[in-house]
Amino acid sequence: MAAAAASEHTPLDPLDLPEGHPFGPHNLPYGVFSRAGESPRVGVRLGDHVLDAGAVAESLGSPHGPLLARRTLNPLLAAGRSAWSDVRRAVTSWVTDPAHREAVRPHLHPLAAVTLHLPFEVADYVDFYASENHATNLGRLFRPDEAALKPNWKHLPVGYHGRAGTVVVSGTDVVRPSGQRKGPQDPAPVFGPSVRLDIETEVGYVVGVPSPQGTPVPLAAYRDHVFGLCLLNDWSARDIQNWETVPLGPHLGKSFATSISAWITPLEALDAARVPAPARTVPLLPYLDDSDAEPAGYDLRITVTLNGQVVSEPPFAGMYWTGAQMLAHMTVNGASLRTGDLYGSGTVSGAAENERGSLIEMTWNGQRPLELADGKRGFLEDGDVVTLTAWAPGPAGTRVHLGEVTGRITARL
Structure with a gap:
C-alpha cells in the first residue's frame, strides 16, 4: 500500500509536475551541475530534476545556446536583462509546450544522480x-x-x-x-x-x-x-x-x-x-x-x-x-x-x-x-x-x- 500511495504522488514523466509545484515552470532557477565523468554545465531546476539547458538549446536550434552551453552562469549573467527575459521565456516554452517534449525529456536528469557546483565565478x-x-x-x-x-x-x-x-x-x-x-x-x-x-x-x-x-x-x-x-x-x-x-x-x-x-x-x-x-x-x-x-x-x-x-x-x-x-x-x-x-x-x-x-x-x-x-x-x-x-x-x-x-x-x- 505504501508503494502504491507513493506512486500516486510521483509523476512518471518529470515534465508532468503536480500543479503549483514549488519548483515548477513558474520558478526555473539556474545552477551548474555535472554527471559522473562529465564536465559541469548550466542547468535549470524543474521539480526534482535538472534540465541540461545547453543540450536542449542545441537540440532545438535555439539562439541561446552560446549562453547556456557553458561551465558557469557568468556568460548568461553578463548578457543583460533583455537576454535574461528571452532565455527564461525559451526555457519556459521548452518545459511546457508539448511539441518540445521528445527533445527535452532525454536532457532531464534526477537531482540525486548529479553533482551541483558553485553556480557562478564570484568576483567581489x-x-x-x-x-x-x-x-x-x-x-x-x-x-x-x-x-x-x-x-x-x-x-x-x-x-x-x-x-x-x-x-x-x-x-x-x-x-x-x-x-x-x-x-x-x-x-x-x-x-x-x-x-x-x-x-x-x-x-x-x-x-x-x-x-x-x-x-x-x-x-x-x-x-x-x-x-x-x-x-x-x-x-x-x-x-x-x-x-x-x-x-x-x-x-x-x-x-x-x-x-x-x-x-x-x-x-x-x-x-x-x-x-x-x-x-x-x-x-x-x-x-x-x-x-x-x-x-x-x-x-x-x-x-x-x-x-x-x-x-x-x-x-x-x-x-x-x-x-x-x-x-x-x-x-x-x-x-x-x-x-x-x-x-x-x-x-x-x-x-x-x-x-x-x-x-x-x-x-x-x-x-x-x-x-x-x-x-x-x-x-x-x-x-x-x-x-x-x-x-x-x-x-x-x-x-x-x-x-x-x-x-x-x-x-x-
Missing part, C-alpha cells in the same frame, strides 16, 4: 547589515549602556567587503576556523579553534551586468544589474570577530566560509513576492530615497534547521534596507560592479524570538542555550548541520521555493 563579495531587528539585538547585547543602533544605521546600509574566494556551494563542509580570541577577563589573547561558531541567515544578490568605475548605479537600475537571489549563510566565528573587529571591522572571523545555494532564482520568478520596504523613520538622502520607487523588498519566508530541528523562521519582508538601496550605496562612491559580484543582506531577523537569524541572538550570546533533541547548543559544535530553506509567494497562489543552503561543521585537522 560585500556583506551588509540590513535588518533593524538584528542590529538592535546585537547593540543591546554588546552596548547595553548605549543606543542599540549607531547614529549612521538609518542613514545608510552598513556593510563591509568579504572574501570572494571562500564562497562555497551548499553541501560543502565548513572547517572550524582558528584564530586569536580574548575574553574580557583574559590577561592576553590565545590562539586556537573558535569556540563560538555561529550562522548568519542571509539572502544573497547576484550581479550580472557590470558598471564602469566612477559611475554610480541608481535605485532605478537595480533590475538591470541584479540577475537573481539565493540563500546565503555567512558563517561567523564570534570570538575571533569580537577580538579583531576594533577598529577596522570583521576579518578572519568572517572570511573562512560563506555558503550559498546551488540555485539562483531569477528576479522575474519573484515578481509576485515583491513588497515595499518598511516605513522610514529617518529622511534619506536622495540617492537612497525609495519613496517613489517600485517595490524592491521581497516576501521570503525562511526556515533555519539545526540537525534537522527547526530553530527559527526569519521573515525577509521586514528588512529595513532593500537590495536596490544596498546596490546604490555600494556604488555611490564610484566603485564598479563586475559580473559575478555577490552581496549579502546581512542576518535576517524578525521581531519575535523565534524569528532570529543567528545563534548569538537565539541564545542571547550563549546565555540561553537552545534545547535540541541531541543536547543544548549555545553555539555550533563539530558535526552540527545547519540548513536554510525559503519560499516566496508566486503567481496565482503558487509558491516559489529557493534552493536550500546547508553545511556541516567539521573539526580543524
Whole structure:
C-alpha cells in the first residue's frame, strides 16, 4: 500500500509536475551541475530534476545556446536583462509546450544522480547589515549602556567587503576556523579553534551586468544589474570577530566560509513576492530615497534547521534596507560592479524570538542555550548541520521555493 500511495504522488514523466509545484515552470532557477565523468554545465531546476539547458538549446536550434552551453552562469549573467527575459521565456516554452517534449525529456536528469557546483565565478563579495531587528539585538547585547543602533544605521546600509574566494556551494563542509580570541577577563589573547561558531541567515544578490568605475548605479537600475537571489549563510566565528573587529571591522572571523545555494532564482520568478520596504523613520538622502520607487523588498519566508530541528523562521519582508538601496550605496562612491559580484543582506531577523537569524541572538550570546533533541547548543559544535530553506509567494497562489543552503561543521585537522 505504501508503494502504491507513493506512486500516486510521483509523476512518471518529470515534465508532468503536480500543479503549483514549488519548483515548477513558474520558478526555473539556474545552477551548474555535472554527471559522473562529465564536465559541469548550466542547468535549470524543474521539480526534482535538472534540465541540461545547453543540450536542449542545441537540440532545438535555439539562439541561446552560446549562453547556456557553458561551465558557469557568468556568460548568461553578463548578457543583460533583455537576454535574461528571452532565455527564461525559451526555457519556459521548452518545459511546457508539448511539441518540445521528445527533445527535452532525454536532457532531464534526477537531482540525486548529479553533482551541483558553485553556480557562478564570484568576483567581489560585500556583506551588509540590513535588518533593524538584528542590529538592535546585537547593540543591546554588546552596548547595553548605549543606543542599540549607531547614529549612521538609518542613514545608510552598513556593510563591509568579504572574501570572494571562500564562497562555497551548499553541501560543502565548513572547517572550524582558528584564530586569536580574548575574553574580557583574559590577561592576553590565545590562539586556537573558535569556540563560538555561529550562522548568519542571509539572502544573497547576484550581479550580472557590470558598471564602469566612477559611475554610480541608481535605485532605478537595480533590475538591470541584479540577475537573481539565493540563500546565503555567512558563517561567523564570534570570538575571533569580537577580538579583531576594533577598529577596522570583521576579518578572519568572517572570511573562512560563506555558503550559498546551488540555485539562483531569477528576479522575474519573484515578481509576485515583491513588497515595499518598511516605513522610514529617518529622511534619506536622495540617492537612497525609495519613496517613489517600485517595490524592491521581497516576501521570503525562511526556515533555519539545526540537525534537522527547526530553530527559527526569519521573515525577509521586514528588512529595513532593500537590495536596490544596498546596490546604490555600494556604488555611490564610484566603485564598479563586475559580473559575478555577490552581496549579502546581512542576518535576517524578525521581531519575535523565534524569528532570529543567528545563534548569538537565539541564545542571547550563549546565555540561553537552545534545547535540541541531541543536547543544548549555545553555539555550533563539530558535526552540527545547519540548513536554510525559503519560499516566496508566486503567481496565482503558487509558491516559489529557493534552493536550500546547508553545511556541516567539521573539526580543524
